[in-house]
Structures are given as structure tokens and as C-alpha cells.
Amino acid sequence: MVTLTPRGSRDGKPPSAEARAAVLRQTLIFALVSAVNGGFIGVTGPSLHTLGKATGLGQGSLGRIVFTNRFAKLLGSFLWAAYAKAAQKGHAPCSASFVLAGCSSVIAGATLCIATMRTSAIALQCSLAVAGAAYGVSDSAITLLTVWANREPIVQRTHVAMLNVGFTVGALVTPAVIAGALRLGGSSYAGFYVLGAFACVVSMGMLTGGATTTPPPPDMELPRSHTEASADGQSRREGSHRMRNVLMIGAMSTILFCVTGCEHAVATWLPSYGQHVGGIGEQELALMSAGFWLMICIGRVLWAAISSAITSGFPPIAFDGVLMLLSSMLIAQFGRSKRHGRHPLLAIEPASLLWCGTLGLGFGCSSSLPCAITLPAEARVELTPFRLLALNLAGSAGEMLMPFLIGQVFERGEYYHLGTALVVLEALVVGCTAIAWRVATLAEEEEAE
Secondary structure, eight states: OOEEOOOSSTTSSOOOHHHHHHHHHHHHHHHHHHHHHHHHHHHHGGGHHHHHHHHTOOHHHHHHHHHHHHHHHHHHHHHHHHHHHHHHTTOOSSOHHHHHHHHHHHHHHHHHHHHHSTTOHHHHHHHHHHHHHHHHHHHHHHHHHHHHHOOSHHHHHHHHHHHHHHHHHHHHHHHHHHHHHHHTTOOTHHHHHHHHHHHHHHHHHHHHTTOEEOOOOTTOOOOOOHHHHHTTTOHHHHHHHHHHHHHHHHHHHHHHHHHHHHHHHHHHHHHHHHHHHHOOOHHHHHHHHHHHHHHHHHHHHHHHHHGGGOSOSHHHHHHHHHHHHHHHHHHHHHHHHHHHOOOTTOOSOHHHHHHHHHHHHHHHHHHHHHHHHHGGGGGTOOOOHHHHHHHHHHHHHHHHHHHHHHHHHHHTTOTTHHHHHHHHHHHHHHHHHHHHHHHHHHHHHHHHO
């Protein structure tokens, strides 16, 4: 039985071995739900060209459909926030396990609908919208429930990383299935069938697992230091604490917006970008998409393995930001090489530029998302449900807006703008990381006074 309740140091005592095992079991189950979400994202990008030909939709129309899908995910985050608030008051209409099972069932039905009603543009749009809402609910749910179940920042970091590993495995497998199907003479719809079957299995597993839900205690917050506790009556300390909260949540929200925007823009439009700019074949681009998710998967598995041994998440996320910026420059140079010829300092084939940039960007994205969600705790900023909602909304906005905007510029034939957008977003990541790191340093100095 999986109990979705917060565990740990509420009474100041460390969690028992049984409680830790239950939390780990819960996280592993949530990782399967996350794999369904990742598979849904991974199957969409490499299939857009096929879906467009089958439905007669242009790239602008496909971009608007992807935007609708991401906007529905944003609404799903609000739906989960409303459920979580009701659960805290004891008014939840059903258990969280039932909600998560329902989300996986909806995604299964939507993907199977796309695979069977291939020529219907309406069915495609409705299926992606409904699946997007289910994705938004389940993604927010598993993150918040995992944070509630783990009080220590380092433990939070590890368990959230495990969720992201599940997401990435799902996003890696579906493009690989598509690449294999194309190699064997099949079509991209094989990925939708595989994902639909897996989502059905996960949904049944959630329902038969006997999971129950208990709302979190209303007074959950990070323990404050003696310095902070003795300074509650001083307006200067309170003002500093409020500013720290705003800067940290704002910086992490910006990072999440930029990273998810880049990740989903590349996942969605990389095949179109490579095909129209460089004339790369559909099969190679499917492999490139799988390689993108493979690098994210390798990075997230590595992060989950070493995160508990790292005292601070700021050096890793700073490294990720610089790597993503350099990789984005390579992707941008790929677009420029087709318009202006090779760069004298980058005398390699344009396709190699795209391969290197894509793989490097994937590895940089790997630990940025799980790390950003847990970094506020290092600055002693309590990750309340409202603040976690703000982070989720920022991430959802990035994956909603960037694929849509890139689709609009692709409709005008301005494919090279993809690289420019990636460079700008990753520069923001580097800048916000520097700000957040400084805020965390000042928090440590305050505590030491």
C-alpha cells in the first residue's frame, strides 16, 4: 500500500526505515506516472510531420495545436492546486491515486484516438488538449506530493530527480519506437499505440495498488534558524526575508520557464528545423530526437545517483546553464551555416553542429529542472503549495509559449530564429542562476550572524 502522506521530522525525529521505504515506493510509482507524461511529450515532436500530412494542417496550425496542448497543461496545474487546497481542508472528492490513475487513462485514450482517427484535425486537437490537461494535473500532483513526503532539502532533491528520470525515460522510448518503426517500414503512429498501452497499464497499477490519500498538515514549513526566529519582530529582517522569497522564487521560475521552453521547443520542432534548414532525413532526425532525450535521461540518472552527495545544487545548475548556452550557439550556427556558409572557426559539417548542439542541450537540461525546484530550500525559502504552483506555472508557460512561437516563425519560413531564441533563453538562465546563488549566499551570511 502506498500512503501519500508527508513523513519525516514533523516531531523533530528522523523518519523510520519503514517510513523511508514507503516514501521510496511512492516515488517509484510516481516515476511511472511521470514516464507516461514524458512519453506523451516525446511522441509528439517526431510525429508532427506525419500528423500534418495526414490532417492537411500546416506548421502554423500545428503550432497552435501544440500551444493549445500546453495551455491545457497550464489549466491542469490550476486544477491540481484547487484539489490540493481542498485536500488540506479534508474536502477532496477522491483520493490522489484515483486522480493520477484517471490522468494516465485520459492520456491513453487520447493517444489511441490520435492513432486511429488519423485524418481528423478536430480529433487531433481535442485529443492533445485533453491529454495536456491530464498531463498538467498529474505532473503537478506527483511533484507536490513528493515534496510533502520529504522534509530534508537533499532528500527532496533526490526524489524529485527520480521523478524526472521517469519522465525522461518515457520521452526517450517513444521517439526510439518511432525511429524503429520507420526503419522497419512502419509509421510514427506506432509510438502512439505503445504509449497508449503503457498508460493503461500504469493506470490499472495505480488503481489496484490500494493507494490512499491523507492531506498534509497545515503547519508544514522549513525549520528556521535561531537567528531568523529571534528577528521576527524586526522589520528589517522581515523585509529581507520577503525579498529573499521573491528573488528566489522569481529566479527559479524564470529558469524553469527558459529550460522547459528550450526543452519542448527542441523536442517539438527539431525534426522540422533539421529537415527544412539542413535537408536531414526523417529517420536521422528521429534518431536525433531520441539522442536528445537519451542525453537528458543519462544526465538525470546521474543526477539522481549523485544528488544526495552534493551539498549545494548551485554549482551543478550553473554548469548546466553554461553548457546549454554553448550548445544553443551551436544550434544557432547550424541555421546560420545554411544562410551564410560555414563559420571560419567552426569548420565542421552543419549536421554535426546540430548533433553536438542537440546532445549538449539535452545533457544541460537534465538536472536543471529537478534542481531548480529544490533550490529554494537552500536559501531557507519555504516551498509552500502556492510557491510550488508558481514554479509549475512558469515551467508550463515555457513549454506552452515557446513551441507556439517557434511554430509561428516556422510558418513564415524563418527557421533560423529557433537558434536565436535558444541562445536568449539560456543567457537568462545563466543570469538568474547568478542572482539566486547570491541570494542563497546572503541567507547563509544572515544565519551566521
